[in-house]
Amino acid sequence: MALDKNTVDQIATLARLSVDADDNAAYQDELGQILALVDQLDAAATGDVAPLAHPLELTARLRADEVSETDQRDAFQATAPAVASGYYLVPKVID
Amino acid sequence: MEWETVIGLEIHVQLNTKSKIFSGSSTAYGAEPNSQASAVDLGLPGVLPVLNREVVRKAVKFGLAINAELAGQSVFARKNYFYPDLPKGYQISQYELPIVGRGAIDIDLPDGTRKTINITRAHLEEDAGKSIHDLYSDSTAVDLNRAGTPLVEIVSEPEMRSAAEAAAYMKTLHALVRYLDISDGNMQEGSFRCDANVSVRPAGSEQFGTRAELKNLNSFRFVEQAINYEVERQIALIESGGEVIQETRLYDPNKGETRSMRGKEQAHDYRYFPDPDLLPVDIDDSFIEEIRAELPELPAARRQRFIEQYELSDYDSGVLTASRELADYFETSVTTAGGHAKVCANWTMGELSAALNRDGVELSRSTVSARQLGELVARIQDQTISGKIAKTVFDALWNGEGEVDQVIEDRGLKQVTDTGAIEQLVDDVIAANPDQCEQYRNGNDKVLGYLVGQAMKQSQGKANPQQVNELLRQKLD
Numbered sequence: 001m002a003l004d005k006n007t008v009d010q011i012a013t014l015a016r017l018s019v020d021a022d023d024n025a026a027y028q029d030e031l032g033q034i035l036a037l038v039d040q041l042d043a044a045a046t047g048d049v050a051p052l053a054h055p056l057e058l059t060a061r062l063r064a065d066e067v068s069e070t071d072q073r074d075a076f077q078a079t080a081p082a083v084a085s086g087y088y089l090v091p092k093v094i095d
Numbered sequence: 096m097e098w099e100t101v102i103g104l105e106i107h108v109q110l111n112t113k114s115k116i117f118s119g120s121s122t123a124y125g126a127e128p129n130s131q132a133s134a135v136d137l138g139l140p141g142v143l144p145v146l147n148r149e150v151v152r153k154a155v156k157f158g159l160a161i162n163a164e165l166a167g168q169s170v171f172a173r174k175n176y177f178y179p180d181l182p183k184g185y186q187i188s189q190y191e192l193p194i195v196g197r198g199a200i201d202i203d204l205p206d207g208t209r210k211t212i213n214i215t216r217a218h219l220e221e222d223a224g225k226s227i228h229d230l231y232s233d234s235t236a237v238d239l240n241r242a243g244t245p246l247v248e249i250v251s252e253p254e255m256r257s258a259a260e261a262a263a264y265m266k267t268l269h270a271l272v273r274y275l276d277i278s279d280g281n282m283q284e285g286s287f288r289c290d291a292n293v294s295v296r297p298a299g300s301e302q303f304g305t306r307a308e309l310k311n312l313n314s315f316r317f318v319e320q321a322i323n324y325e326v327e328r329q330i331a332l333i334e335s336g337g338e339v340i341q342e343t344r345l346y347d348p349n350k351g352e353t354r355s356m357r358g359k360e361q362a363h364d365y366r367y368f369p370d371p372d373l374l375p376v377d378i379d380d381s382f383i384e385e386i387r388a389e390l391p392e393l394p395a396a397r398r399q400r401f402i403e404q405y406e407l408s409d410y411d412s413g414v415l416t417a418s419r420e421l422a423d424y425f426e427t428s429v430t431t432a433g434g435h436a437k438v439c440a441n442w443t444m445g446e447l448s449a450a451l452n453r454d455g456v457e458l459s460r461s462t463v464s465a466r467q468l469g470e471l472v473a474r475i476q477d478q479t480i481s482g483k484i485a486k487t488v489f490d491a492l493w494n495g496e497g498e499v500d501q502v503i504e505d506r507g508l509k510q511v512t513d514t515g516a517i518e519q520l521v522d523d524v525i526a527a528n529p530d531q532c533e534q535y536r537n538g539n540d541k542v543l544g545y546l547v548g549q550a551m552k553q554s555q556g557k558a559n560p561q562q563v564n565e566l567l568r569q570k571l572d
Contacts, residue, residue: 014364016177053170053192053369059377065112065149068119069133076137077129086128087236090179093226 003028003035097298098335100326101306102261102291103253106268107246108278109286110153111221115220116245117144124284132224132239137399138183144372147170150245151376153277154194154219155245155386160275160393161214165196165383171219172374174365179237180224188248189369193218194378195247200271201395202263203413212264213252222246235292241285247277253292253303258322262315265289266417269315270394274419282313289313293322294339295329304329305339311346325353363399369460397422405429405436414444418459424465431469438472446489463492484508484556511558514566517550520558521566524550535571541565 008027012019019027073086082089115122118135136144158165168391172190195217201209224239249268255261269287272278280287294306312318324346329339344353390398394416401412401422416422421443428439449470451458472491475485480503491502503509511517524546525532535542543564552561 010364014175014366048459051191053168053373053375054495056374058374059168060146060374062148062151062376063119063145065114065147066119067114067121069114069121069131071127071130072133073127073129076132076134076139082234084231084234084236086130087227087230087238088179089231089234090237091235092228092233093179093235094228 003032098295098326098330099298099300100256100258100322101253101294101296101303102322103306104249104255104261104264105267105292106251107222107288107290107292108249108268108272108280110150110245110247110277111286112147112149112153112245114147115243116147116150116219118243120243122244124281126240127236128236129240132242136182136239136243136450139494144187144370147245148372150219151194151378151395152386153245153275154217154247155378155383156275156277157217157249157272158195158198159383159390161195161198161200161217161273163214163217164196165378166192166194166196166313168192169194169219169376169378169380171370171376172367174220174367175381176365178223178226179235179521180226180239181243182224182239184240186221187370188220188367189218192375193368194376198265200264202260202267204263205259210260212254215250215252217247217249220248222248223475223528252407253294253306258319258326261291261322262319265318266315267394270418274391274394276391285313289318291318291322291325293325293329295333304333305341306352307341309337309346310343310345310356311348317346317348317372320348320351321353324351328353337378391419391520394419402550403439405566407436407440411440411444415440420456424458424461424468427465428469428472431466432472435472435476438475439469442468442472442489446486450489450493462495463489467492467499474499474503478510478559479503480508480510481556481560484510487556508557511554512562514562517558517562517566520550520554521563521570523553524567525570532571543571 005024008019008024008031011031065079077083077088078085080088109122112122114120115136118133120131120133120136122341123131135144155165159234170189170192171187173185174188174190175185177184193216196321197216198214199211200214201211203209222241222244224237224242225237227236230236251264255264261456269280271301272287273280278286282288288399289312291309291312292306293309294304296302296304307325307329312321324343325408332339343356346353398409398412398416401407401415402409405412407415424447425439425443428443429436432439441449447461447463450456450463456462471485471488473479474488475482480488487506488499488502491497491506492499495501511520528546528549531542531545535546546567547560547563550567551558551560
């Protein structure tokens with residue numbers, strides 16, 4: 001399946017990746033090859049098969065509603081780039 | 096041109112579990128920032144989410160209450176988008192197999208009619224954290240305590256036709272989740288949040304107009320105001336030759352208007368896919384039946400029972416069952432009073448509600464308990480006090496002056512039923528008002544009311560009005 005330039009740009013935007021305009025053609029080609037590989041699955045007859053949500057044929061085990069975590073904020077925030085008064089700080093985001 | 100408004104609501108309800116949907120962190124509101132954000136909530140590498148059983152139970156409970164189709168198997172999906180308060184870069188939500196399928200709920204409209212609103216689906220998801228933009232001048236502060244709080248998102252069909260209908264639907268759902276005890280419904284704390292999809296179309300048209308999604312409607316009043324503003328805006332826009340664009344708009348309660356959140360639209364590509372970290376959830380019949388057995392009496396059924404059991408009007412029953420707390424209060428007062436449901440209903444909806452409104456107090460913090468109100472009604476019924484004096488006693492109870500009998504005793508409010516005392520009173524009134532007595536004897540019945548009033552006044556409201564009335568008639572006729 002062929003990808004066009006806009007699709008590559010769109011995927012990059014959604015993934016927050018910056019892609020050089022010079023590399024766009026190469027990505028179209030490489031991503032196209034991956035899609036072609038996956039497209040082979042279309043050859044299988046799946047008309048009577050229920051969609052599979054998970055490769056393991058198991059169902060979820062549920063946990064009891066209990067508070068088991070303790071406050072480890074200091075440990076978690078030790079590796080954060082910027083914190084203040086218990087908050088994580090990020091560059092200003094305006095809605 | 097005549098326009099028709101089309102509204103669909105998406106309501107996010109925080110479930111009142113102790114711990115989060117996928118981690119053992121506490122969900123308690125108001126903790127120190129990030130003190131309830133564990134490795135799972137932070138999306139650190141190598142962690143695995145494990146689903147909270149209580150979350151599933153509460154969602155199923157809701158599904159049963161709206162007669163919904165309940166999925167045999169329910170699947171969690173990743174909804175991908177970037178925002179600082181969403182540490183994983185995706186929100187765990189549900190897409191193709193939500194836990195609750197199609198259901199319906201009846202709402203009462205302001206004009207007294209009833210309407211069924213269909214519910215498309217209700218799915219489980221995790222709440223995001225909170226971004227605080229005004230704390231620091233050059234940074235946004237992020238608190239992830241809320242991240243991972245369980246939410247059920249309830250999506251209605253676009254079946255509401257006015258802001259008032261939308262508010263009625265929202266109130267009905269709010270009462271329901273409180274009855275079911277699946278959420279505290281606290282709107283100030285964000286436990287019950289609403290987005291509205293609003294469009295207009297020429298009356299009679301089958302086709303929907305382009306809709307705008309309104310956000311930040313966190314009170315019943317704001318929902319009505321925002322929708323009314325938005326409807327006017329869309330009509331004015333179309334009538335002046337413009338076109339409504341599909342967009343997200345934020346309601347600003349200070350200005351009473353909605354405004355565009357530009358730039359968010361192109362990001363609406365969430366690339367949902369089943370979350371490989373979570374296995375499908377199996378909702379089997381025995382699980383469902385176990386929860387069905389625990390369902391409390393629901394508002395509609397309770398309302399019907401009040402009409403039949405207590406012989407109340409549909410209106411009174413509707414008011415009293417609007418919240419579980421109020422209905423419980425009323426029923427406790429009736430039990431204590433030993434019946435007299437209509438009197439208890441009048442006091443609950445009258446004096447009590449007025450006092451709560453006047454002082455801005457929640458029912459749960461009322462200084463007059465349901466038991467006390469019941470005792471008060473019992474004292475009216477056994478003629479210890481008159482209905483009028485009962486209001487004085489109520490005020491005393493409201494001000495925390497002790498128990499019913501004690502207030503009556505301390506303040507000497509007992510009704511005078513001693514015939515001798517009343518006879519003396521009546522004689523005094525007759526002697527003091529010869530003109531009025533003459534008028535009565537000449538056939539002016541209305542004057543009797545005046546004379547009774549004089550006697551009551553002299554007794555400071557403590558004489559039994561029926562006895563006064565009878566004695567006056569006897570003596571004058």
